[in-house]
């Protein structure tokens with residue numbers, strides 16, 4: 267089995283959980299989309315910084331093209347939001363680096379799909395705040411990443427799995443913290 271398939275299977279439950287959690291954010295509404303961007307920023311900023319501190323660009327040489335926090339910062343600014351407090355990031359170590367990157371890079375796949383909801387919003391002011399969700403969608407970043415991932419030695423897999431699960435957990439935590447309040451219907 268390829269390393270990518272291994273990671274996909276090992277994290278399937280976590281993906282389903284974050285997918286479900288973020289599906290509760292109404293992306294075509296201003297409050298729902300703002301909460302979504304804040305949640306992603308609280309997770310993505312410290313995670314990208316951690317990966318950079320571990321030297322991600324030495325392994326993934328096109329990393330400067332992949333990092334998305336400037337795009338996300340621009341979206342927040344566009345909506346007049348300040349950068350949220352970063353979430354605590356687990357101690358991902360260098361052996362797990364590519365597993366952590368797998369989760370961040372894979373999240374682009376869902377992002378393309380989510381961008382369509384925002385771009386269909388009646389509130390057109392949201393359309394200009396989609397740099398993060400559409401980031402380099404024109405480039406084959408995902409297949410290029412998978413090629414690179416699958417060249418790693420098979421004995422690295424346990425550490426990659428651990429780091430991938432840790433990164434999913436940061437996003438799950440973010441979804442939980444920024445989850446929009448459920449508005450109970452008022453009884454007449």
Ligand code: HEM
Nearest residue numbers: 270274281284285288289368369370372373375376379437
């Ligand atoms: C509502 C939120 C989300 C939806 C609807 C969603 C949807 C999807 C879809 C449709 C794919 C497969 C695309 C394809 O095979 O072409 C995918 C892949 C993936 N997503 Fe998500 N996603 C969401 C959130 C996230 C988040 C928050 C993360 C992690 C931070 C994430 C990580 C991944 C990963 C790692 C893959 C690649 C799986 C593989 O190896 O094929 N997703 N997502």
